[in-house]
Amino acid sequence: MLLIKNARVYAPQDLGLCDLLVAGTQVLAIDKQLTLSGIACEQYDAQGQWLVPGFVDSLAHIAGGGGEGGFATRTPELQPTDAVRAGVTHLVGVLGTDATCRSLADLYGKTQSLNAFGLNCFMHSGSYEIPVKTLTGNLRNDLMLVQPVIGVGEIAIADHRGSQPSWQELARVVSDVRVAAMLAGKGGAVSIHVGEDPSGLTLLNQVADNTALPVNQFLPTHMGRNDRLIDQGVGFAKRGGWVDFTTSTTDAILAMGERPAHDALLYAMAQGAPLSQLCFSSDAQGSLPHFNAAGQLDGLELASIDSLWAETAALIRNKSLGVPDALRVITTNPARALGLAAGKVAVKGGADFNLVDPQALTITGNVCRGRWMMRDGELLAHTPFER
Structure with a gap:
């Protein structure tokens, strides 16, 4: 005791x-x-x-990520002690751009390694692409039969690295996840990587407008890229959807118009977004690429899990939010979005x-x-x- x-x-x-x-x-x-x-x-x-409360990180490339600049730019896997130092007790591992040389089997192994270390680690099936890659050959089976799988993603939209899915294709994925999650008693979050294209959240709104699927099944991330996307996120949050701001960034990305997560959160709240629908995630071990106007990679840095608390602490240090409200974006809010008893x-x-x-x-x-x-x-x- x-x-x-x-x-x-x-x-x-x-x-x-x-x-x-x-x-x-x-x-x-x-x-x-x-x-x-x-x-x-x-x-x-x-x-x-x-x-x-222990922090809940809804998006981490625990087995490594990156590779947009070739094999030399593959990022390393997360060290469990880095999560400890960062105060993260619950985290979700994902695949990103590369689901060819990086596999869900490897992600599963890393997930279980972090659990064996003493953390609470989960994972999503899938990656950037649709059709969704799975562990068992079937997305519903992944959710129902593989204990640490709690959702799918991060599926890329509005990004040149994605599969350019239609809203109908995306809706079928969401439907599979929702039904399987209900049967398995899991959250069934659909993690969405939102890129820089002006279409932004259009696909998500089309799914919500044209089907019976609830808007809060989606967890769109990287929502602080620019004010246009944050404005879309405000509307999405007002209709009950989640909006997630990435805490890892670089000076080059900020110079392109991205807001730091703490600033993006305050901007969204000033436009009327309810705090109850807003979250932070670190994108830990993901690559932070910068592409030039021709779409060519011209810079790359590593996302860090300790940015999760750094951006939250900025809200407290600047007295922008009280301690309880600042904590919610890395505790109760992401836990609710993921369907976890945590935070x-x-x-x-x-x-x-x-x-x-x-x-x-x-x-x-x-x-x-x-x-x-x-x-x-x-x-x-x-x-x-x-x-």
């Missing part, structure tokens, strides 16, 4: 200064003053640090949380599945190959 004393608990709602008791992988109690006697229990004095600190809920220095806004501690992964800034969890 683990007893955390004197923590300012954001669940993400502000519970004030509390003690929190962990038993196994669950939170057993949260109260103003907890005492135990006659029971072996580790006690830790948080000394007023914030205790916040909250609650009695009988999972013991997945972070400790944060309230002055520096740095992550000092991480507990995942009830186990210390990092304490006082020191990593306690290691892979077999770390010395």
Whole structure:
């Protein structure tokens, strides 16, 4: 058992200064003053640090990504300790542009590797392309028979690297995912990579307008590319859809008109988008390519998982949002979008949380599945190959 004393608990709602008791992988109690006697229990004095939910990252290229500049530009896989340092306790692995030399079998292996390490990792079937590639040969079977598969994506639209699907083709994919997810008790999110083409969210709106499929089945990401796309996202959020802003970016991409995620969120909210429909994701280990006017790659950088908290902390540091509202975009909101029981600190809920220095806004501690992964800034969890 683990007893955390004197923590300012954001669940993400502000519970004030509390003690929190962990038993196994669950939170057993949260109260103003907890005492135990006659029971072996580790006690830790948080000394007023914030205790916040473990972060939920809905899009990470955990097995590596990239390759748009040839084989030399393939990106490396995610190191589990990077997720720990970043405070991410739940994440979803995806394939992107390359589903030929990168496979769903490899993604599955990496997903299970991260789970074995002690994280909560899931994956999507598919990639940028339609027809969708699958593990079992059938998308419904993937959702129903493969435990960590919780959705599909990231399917590319409005992008020269996508398959240029029609709305009818996309609707059939969404239908398969929705039915299978209902039968399997999963969320069935359809992760959508939205590119720079002005068509933006047109396909998603066409599916919603012409079928009985709910708009919130879609989770479109990279929505901060430019103000035109954010404006489309505002309308999408107002009709009940999700809008996800990517926290990883580069100076070159920002110079092309993209807004940093924290700024894109505030812009969208100022235009009337409800906070309840807005999320952040890191796109970790994905390539951040820059293409010139001729469509040729002329720059490439690596997306980082620690950007998830950096952009959220910017909202808090700038006092743009209160702590509970800022936390929602990386906790309860993405958890709802994915259909996961995560993103909250609650009695009988999972013991997945972070400790944060309230002055520096740095992550000092991480507990995942009830186990210390990092304490006082020191990593306690290691892979077999770390010395």
